[in-house]
Amino acid sequence: MPELPEVETTRLGILPKLKQQTIQQVVINHYQLRWPIPKQLNRSVSGQRINDIQRRGKYLLMSVGGGTVIIHLGMSGHMKLVPEGTPYAKHDHVSLIMDNGWCLRYNDPRRFGAWLWTKEAPEQHPLLNHLGPEPLSNGFDLAYFMEQVKKRKAPIKQVIMDSKVVVGVGNIYANEALFQARIHPKRAANRISAKRLEALLKAIKSVLRAAIKQGGTTLKDFSQSDGKPGYFKQSLQVYGRGQQPCYICTTPLSEIRLGQRTTVYCSQCQR
DNA sequence: ATGCGGACCTGTTAGC
DNA sequence: TGCTAACAGGTCCGCA
Numbered sequence: 568m569p570e571l572p573e574v575e576t577t578r579l580g581i582l583p584k585l586k587q588q589t590i591q592q593v594v595i596n597h598y599q600l601r602w603p604i605p606k607q608l609n610r611s612v613s614g615q616r617i618n619d620i621q622r623r624g625k626y627l628l629m630s631v632g633g634g635t636v637i638i639h640l641g642m643s644g645h646m647k648l649v650p651e652g653t654p655y656a657k658h659d660h661v662s663l664i665m666d667n668g669w670c671l672r673y674n675d676p677r678r679f680g681a682w683l684w685t686k687e688a689p690e691q692h693p694l695l696n697h698l699g700p701e702p703l704s705n706g707f708d709l710a711y712f713m714e715q716v717k718k719r720k721a722p723i724k725q726v727i728m729d730s731k732v733v734v735g736v737g738n739i740y741a742n743e744a745l746f747q748a749r750i751h752p753k754r755a756a757n758r759i760s761a762k763r764l765e766a767l768l769k770a771i772k773s774v775l776r777a778a779i780k781q782g783g784t785t786l787k788d789f790s791q792s793d794g795k796p797g798y799f800k801q802s803l804q805v806y807g808r809g810q811q812p813c814y815i816c817t818t819p820l821s822e823i824r825l826g827q828r829t830t831v832y833c834s835q836c837q838r
Numbered sequence: 839a840t841g842c843g844g845a846c847c848t849g850t851t852a853g854c
Numbered sequence: 855t856g857c858t859a860a861c862a863g864g865t866c867c868g869c870a
Contacts, residue, residue, distance in 0.1 A: 738863065
């Protein structure tokens, strides 16, 4: 479920009910996520007020007095806000019971997500301190992108999905951005002209912006128990459309595996 | 340093 | 209908 736009949508969805509210209690039903949830989490955050929730890449950073909860949704994680006392759903692993009667539930069937605790500045944390720039920030510009790409001969798709190069570009949006920029996903990163790299840079930004905008339309449903975002599906040009006609030239879209991820592209339009 | 495959999990779907 | 295999939005880790 979560690529960057969904994480941002989640953040914007839960923030209004949590900001400046006090965490009464933490209930952990399942400690074993990608890494075990630290035992001291409950002690560290109970009674603390949530100052803010920020996002870095696909990580959510919940700052409370004394430290930060670092949250990742993995492949299948999502958040729900429910009234306190609502029965647990299957795979509800973490609950934050708030003083204002709301309860944040973290649900994650595959348990690839994470809930960690740090007292240091979160950007110093080992999981965050090697991350590349935010894709929508000014730091992700053509000069930087060219610098990164020229030392990489791997397929461009794998390079734009590398969080050391830029954060937040997952499999769906990597496919979409490459189609928008007309670049073949297997093309060696260091063999793309500046002009085409600029097109890719713009495509990454525009695809992510558009998706965040779409996610925003489902925000009002967020406190509902089944708040599944409607998603960006109808806007997808290639992802999930293998064998179907290219919207530009009608050639059937190709589907291959690249780095163990499904990759869809138009062999006619993308070079 | 870069690049690759394996690992962590459960649920859903395609194929026999 | 039931079983099995493959695949799913992520990304860290260890080894070449």
